[in-house]
Amino acid sequence: MDEFALIDSIKQQTYKQPSIIKGVGDDAAIFRQSAQDIVTAVDTFVEDVHFTRSTMDPFHIGYRSLAANISDLAAMGADPAFYLVSIVIPQSWNENELNGLYQGMRDMGNAYNMDLIGGDTVSGKVLTLSITVIGYVPRDKARYRSMAKPGDIVFVTGTFGDSAAGLFMLNHPDEYTDEAYFYRKHRMPAIHADFVSELEFLPRLALNDISDGIANEANELAEASHVSLTIYEDKLPVSTHFHQFTEDQQFKWKLFGGEDFELMGTVPASGWEDVKQMAASTQTQVTDIGYVESSGNSDHGAFLIGRNQIKKRLEKKGYTHLKQVKKNE
Template sequence: MDEFDFIQSIKPSYYKQSSVVKGIGDDGAIIRPTFGQDLVITSDTMVENVHFSLDYMSFEDVGYRVLAANLSDVAAMGAVPRYYIVNINVPEQISNEELVLVYQGMKELADSYRVDLIGGDTVSGKEFSISITAFGSVSPELKRNRSSAEDGDIVFVTGSLGDSGYGYELLNRNEVDFNNYFVKRHVRPEPQVSFVNATEKFDRISLNDVSDGISSELNEIAQASKTNLLIEWERLPYRKELNELDEHKLDECILSFGEDFELVGTCPEKDWELLKDKCKQVGITVTNIGRVLASTKDQPSVFLHKDGERRVLQSSGYQHR
């Protein structure tokens, strides 16, 4: 397959976003931004055997997973995802036909949220890595910054924690059942894009996505908002199957592993019941896991209350280099 045929094989037959004036096929894409909307831009690079593995993932799975991470970042800003650009570094042992499967995996997820592929580049190299830049739009007053937490707010998280980590644990035991809920949650996580529309009527929400581990995400909110957070271990939502893990591994899955791509954030106490109801209407569960304690001029901290003791919850998830 030559370069022209490859481009034709990944080029959309039409664009779902009316703001796309020109997509793939020229030196650049042309977008006509929606009036009154801010543009949210996020970018991630994922590398084979660091962020994904072809030992137990198909090429379609890889595409799906790397795009899911980017759409989750867009959602964590309170934005609706609109477009994405893909740059791939491809080792010689991967064929063009296999590369097309990566794009098909992305397209499967993108079609679910009406997101358009509008460009990118492919180069040859020693390692298999994929860089995606995703774009979303948000009304200026609805941006969901980490810095929006205030005294007395409810701390919440969507879905359940530790699913991806437990799926990874099963894969490491060679329990490779791709119909297993936890394995699927690791291989093909679902970004919580529906949360954005469900909560568009709320004035103030701080938000972060659970990619690097909830301990890291909570500390980022505390740091940005200059507040302390108190988290109740007994409220953290996780599935009963994780109880077969020893205490250390359970803590690691829930607090540190990340890659569940759930959303964690805060909202005013007066909004909590309505927020929970709005999320329920779109099939999202949200759980009250704690409270914003107070503003602080000192080092903001996250405290975990577990087994009658309160300790500082340090950032212990994946650290970007």
């Protein structure tokens, strides 16, 4: 299969987004959007850095990679619309596996009526998937990390640590309860773009997606908003069978595990009932886990009130996926 045959096989025959003007097949894609603001982000996934084929099928790799990108759009309050896929293909991947990878993206994308409108396919030594997503947000309704204010309630969607637990189970085969649930949370995370859309009417909302662990993202939110953000350890939502793991594992995974792709938000107390109602209407679990207060113009950051009721600074310890860039040699 050459590049042209691959492109033919992944090219959509029809497009779902009414704003599309020109999809795949020319030097670039074109769309039109005059009513809303345009939101865009890119994420890259490298084999054996971000995923391995020993724990995920090609389908899962495609599905989860696009999910991670859609999560960035959701965290801005945006509706997903388009994606472009740049892929580096090594000889170790065959046609069936590539089809599986694209099928995974297609399934995830279809859940949000997204269209694949461009990309690039090149040869190389390591499978590398770089996905650009484009979405729409009503004007001036983008939800920034910097929008948290003292007095806000801190909430999260879903449960924490399941993805890290699933990955652990895949790497350490043993007797576990409800393996299928944890595998699915690791391989096919749920994204809450629909829930976020429903919150459009709220005048103010800060949002961040939790790709690198709640400790990391809570700090990002606090720093961007120049506030102090406190969360209660025992309010962090976990799944029914999460308690089968050791206390250490649970603590590490739920705070630093990352890749659950849940959302963390802050909302004025007056908006909390609305958040809960919209969550219910979109079958999204939401939990109030803490509060925002003034940091007195300095010492912005995140704090954790542990089970012993002691409040400590919550250190960033999430994945950063880039630790070894060397100083000049």
